[in-house]
Every structure is written in structure tokens, then in C-alpha cells.
Amino acid sequence: MNQPYESTILKFIAKNFLVPLMVVFAIYVLIHGESSPGGGFQAGAIFASAIILVRLIGANTQTQGSKGLPMPLLIIAASTGLGIYVVTGILAQLFGANYLDYAAIPLQWFNEFAGENRTNRAMGMWIIELGVFLGVASVLVIIFDLLSKDPEND
Amino acid sequence: MKWLTFTFLAFILMLLLWATSDLPSRANPQSPANVHLSPEFTKLTETEIHVPNIVSAILADFRGYDTLGETFVIFTAGLAVLLVLSSHGRKKKDPPKK
Amino acid sequence: MIELISERFPYWATMLLLVIGLYAMLGKRSLLKKIIGLNIFQSAIILFFISGSMREGGSVPIIEGLHSGAHPHPEDFVNPLPHVLMLTAIVVGVAITGVALSFLVRIQREFGTLDESILLEEVRE
């Protein structure tokens, strides 16, 4: 990062084609994690890669270097992801089952609303993978932001 | 000092290669890892959870407590990086050597 | 002979990779090279576990046509349990790499070097 290499076509393709593709692929991997390869970890990694790519595009220009998601929001997102996981487990306990036993949580109304035929356990898996997705994506972006931050500029 | 490292590494390599001769041959359907516990997981995935991806089912349901701990580990790693690299309180001490 | 090699070479190759990673962590002086060696070590263990999970005639552990009433047989799939264990190991490994790199950046700020022998001299004083 000594000398910024100004190539507008690379930035154009990365910003307008690659980043939306990565976001869509991350959401696809998250939602279809039960029926195809994928899940919360992979979706979180791909989504974090998309955000890091946006950071890398904007790193050389002065206008976009300080924009993007701020650090407190990322910490809140990571805590929210962990909180979804823990609260789902406690919710199962409140309905009279063991910790993280999703079969007791009444989620059938969502299936009837969506016209699907899933079990309660599949729905619980989907919820906790959402939590894992939030946690992994925000923690990876936090690590990258802190590693690439110059301490004498702030 | 260099020869000591290489001698140690050669010893470790010989030990590990000798240990692999006791392992069951690869892709053996009757090896102990293949007959214990994972057929049950496959059957329970079909009957109880009813999702196609067996790995996802084990990760999020049968070993859900394990995944919870792992999410804690990742969160703790983020907090550790935040604590180590935050520049608050460092400037009051002696400045870094140039 | 061909039989023996074709059955055993993944074990030998992963053990060799493990020793290469161990060499980087023992013999290299740069701390960044030690982190690269740590990554190689970890990938070797992942490959070892996954090659132990193979099964003769087994396919990818995704049940095909489950919603249309197919009944899977456990011998049709490779062993899915090591996959789960290694999935968590990869993610934790990346977190470990991030924490180690933050330590390196901090060491560079405080001491101005990443050479192990110079760092040991400075710490002893």
C-alpha cells in the first residue's frame, strides 16, 4: 500500500459486479445451508470477504477511507449473533426441554405461513446459523479493520 | 544448533511414519471410525431432523453445544484483537522506539 | 507395492507436511514465518482427519431426494463426523491467526523488530 495503483476498470468491476455477487452468494449459502453445502460459517466468511473488498477498494481514495461500518456497530453485531444463539437455547429451556433442544420451540406457524414442510429442529438450526453468520462476519471485519488501521492517524 | 533441530525433526518424522503403519487402511468400511456413532447420526438425521445435509445437522443440532462454544471462541478472539490493538492508554506511557 | 502406496500415501504426505510446519515453528527466526508454519501444520491435521473419514463407495454426505421419501443407507456416505470437527477447527484457526497477527503488530510497535533472537536479547536485558 505504498503507492496507490489507480485502475478504474478494476475498481468498477469489483464494485459493481463482484461485491453484489458475493453478497448474493453469501445469502444463498446461508439460507440453503441445510440442503446443500454451506452454513453459517461459510456464509459469514463470504460476507466478510465482500465487506473487506469494499474496504480495499476505498482504501486508497481519501473520500471512502473512513466510511463504512463503524467499530461500535460491528461489536454490537457480533454480540447480537452470540445473543441469538444463547437466547435460542434458553428459549428451548423455557418450553420445558433441555438447553438447545429446538424440537420444543413452537415454530410451526412459520412453516404454515411460508408453505414449507420443515421440522421444528430444521427451523431451530436455521435460527442459530443466522447467529453464527452474524458473529463470524462481524468478528472477521473487526480483525481486518484493526490490523489495517494506522495508529498514528487517529 | 541447526543440526539439533533437524535431528529432532527427523526423529519426529520417523516416529509419525511408524505410527501410521498401525492405522487401518484408507476407505475401509469396517474401520472403527466408520462403524461407531456415525451410522446413528445418519439415521437420526433422516428420522428426527429431516434435512438433507448431514454435516449441517450434526453441526447445528447434535453437536450444538460444541458450536456454541466455538462461537464464544471467535467472539473472544475479536475482543482480544480489540484489546491488544486499541491505542488507548498507550500514548501515556513511553513512546515506541523509532 | 502399488496397492500399499495407493492406500498409504495420504498418511505419509500429511505427516511430512506436519513436520514441515513443525520445522517452521522451531527453526525459523522470523515470527511471521512461524505463523505461516502454524497454518501449514493446521491444514496438515485437517487433511489427515478428512482422509481418515473416507469410505469405500461412499459419496458426499448429502441425502438426495429426502423430501420425496428416499431412505438413506449409512454405507452410502462418507463419515460425516470428522467433517464437522474439522469445520470448527478451520474457523478457530483463522481466529488464532488474527490474534497472533495482532500480537505481532504490537511487538513491532514496542520493540521495532520481529527477529526472534534479537527479541530474546531485548527481553533478557
Next chain:
Amino acid sequence: MIWWIELLLFGLLITSAIVALQVKDMIAAVASLSVYSFLAASLLALMGAVDVALTEAALGAGVTGVLLTAAISMLRRRSVD
């Protein structure tokens, strides 16, 4: 069993590991480590572990390389002055 493809991939894996450790330039070392991770991911997919292969390709070959490159750019710039 297509075991000779695995043999070829393992050979490339060991070669890229040695290159990543012995080269002097750190950016080249990180690039070689990314090659190593991607070869490992294709090997995992060949062994039937598609979930692990997807994770290794996204995390090992992508995020680890970016994190190492960010850290190296900071370290090298700091060590010049």
C-alpha cells in the same frame, strides 16, 4: 479410485508449503500460502468433504491471505523508518 490425482495434488501441496517457507519476500510467501490453501481445498473436495472444502476456500485461501497481507503492509512500512 483416482488416487494418482491425489498424489499429484499432494506433491504440489508439499512443494508450495516449502516455497512458502523458504522464499525471502513475505508477500510472495503469503501468495504461496494461498496457493497451498486452495490446493488443500480442492483435495478436500476430491475426498468428498464439500462443506470443509467450501470453508477452507473461503477462510483459508481468502481471509487468511488478506489478514496476513494487511499485517505485512503495516509491519514492513514500520520497519523501514
